[in-house]
Amino acid sequence: MSDKCDLCLLGLIILSSLLTGISGVDDVHEFISSGEKVRLSCNNALSDCKSTIWIYSSFSHSYSNHSETIELITLGIKKKDTERHERLSLESDCSLNIKNVTEEDYGLYICQQYVNGQKQGTDAHVFLHVLHVSSSQTEISPGRSVTLSCQLYSYSGFSCDDWVSYKGFDLLWVNQTGVDLKRDSRYQILSSHQYHCIITLTTTLLNEDNNREWRCQLTHRNQLQTSVTHTVKYSAQADSTTAVNPSLYRVIVSIVEIAVFAAPTVILLQIIHARRAGRKDSKHPEEIKMPAILQ
Template identity: 30%
Template sequence: MDAKRLLELILLFVLHFQGNSGRDLFLNKRSGQDAVLSCTSESSSPPTCSIVEWFYYKDGGQAITEVRNGEVIESSARAARLSVTTDCSLVINNVTAEDAGLYFCRQGGDTNTDVNTYLSVLTISPSQPGADPNRDDDITLKCSLFKVRDVPCRENNIRWVDETGAELLGEGDGYRVLPQTACVSFLTVKRQSGRNRKYTCQFVDEQNSVKIEADYTLDPPPNQIYIIIGGVVGAVVVLVVIAGLIIYRKRANVTEDFPKPTQHPDEPESNLTYVTVNHANQQASTGKKVKEEKVMYCTVKCQKTEANEDPSNLYSNVRNLK
């Protein structure tokens, strides 16, 4: 590293860790959100984007130039997730724990224009991601606040609440909160539950105001999931069977309403056609009672042969039904 580059890094370190009054901004995001870092503060003038630069500094590292002359540097490892708005703000998409750190905006190389933004990122996940999901034992959730060392993290900065909003303290029914260490807190809960349970990790300030929070939904054990699915499938099958029986009964009732005419015992079973005809005077007066007669008409078709195709082989019989 040449002397000029080393001098620049030393200057940046001294400048930003002594703090600029009125130009320090604090931004809290949870993993997966988008962050918008402003290039202005209450004591700064509107910037000119064509001369704006954005720098990023993380504990134990060195300042990295992310934006030069208002344009994202393509060689940046995060170039695909970075962009600059019309007011020169820096946008970071899909924030991760690695994005936590100090960002500062500078105009035209003038350090007096610097605006510092301290980005902290809150994450929540199982402390042992590779644990066997088929086991019914307890699971421990880990909540961490990633930040720079200059951002304090006092005791009880991180707290846990359940799905009802009640704060979880110490040890209770089905849970145990471990003492907070630095900016990390652990919650151990039981997985033996018949439904999903949601737990929320919150980062609060000195006045206990929530600055950022992250949720984690704990699924029931797989064996209980199968029981639930089996119950739902069983209920659907029962409903389908009941519906089928109802349809069958209705069709059976319709069939019974139209009985087949009684066949004469001396007549052959096949090739018989029966028709019942009601004879009534359609022109009779509506006030006069009309006598109705029912007549059964029967046609018998003889077996057709090559030698006899005479249509007179049809035998008709008309009977008056008394």
């Protein structure tokens, strides 16, 4: 019963926060790539983080069928019963650090201040948006088609149409030198801006694509916000069938060269030997001198 009450209270806190200006001018938006570390600022912190509470909310109807509301930090102390526990840390200014960010970390983070059970000031809202690249292919080798999907995971209150049409955000795939891959007919680039911000890259792999990098970039009015790099890695078996070790290659070339130059000499010696043998067999008996002792 106590757990249910705590959950209800936490829900009321979240609802109150949402109704008191979730889209206010003081809201902060952080864009980060999966695998990196992010710092979420608490701009309403008091002098002592012992009054700080960090709450995470991800009620989204776009990416999952359930909502999630979790208290991560309670009066300056990390909650140990959360999946993020090992990846969280609190700085001296009460900012929340998250290392090794995953696509599951996107959502709304709320920083609140409580002193003697009384809420102090207004809530600080930080929206975390995570850029993530995935591939459905398990076997990567030359001649196979590969599709990479780059998605921006955002809080449900923001549609991709809003980000692209009104706020000037965009997703694109570029090569190692930063050139947009839409310019290359070898790649098929498809974008979806209706509900989810997704851009896919499809191509047929070549031998020289091993260790090649493709990068998905999130830009805002042509200014880079964050990016995710995907490196093509062929399996050891694929490598051995498509490439020859340089040292082995040089040995093979040397053997072939020796064989090419030596072959005519061997053939000539065989011809000379055969002719000599033929001449000896054709001599008449009288032409063969008898040893002096027998004459």
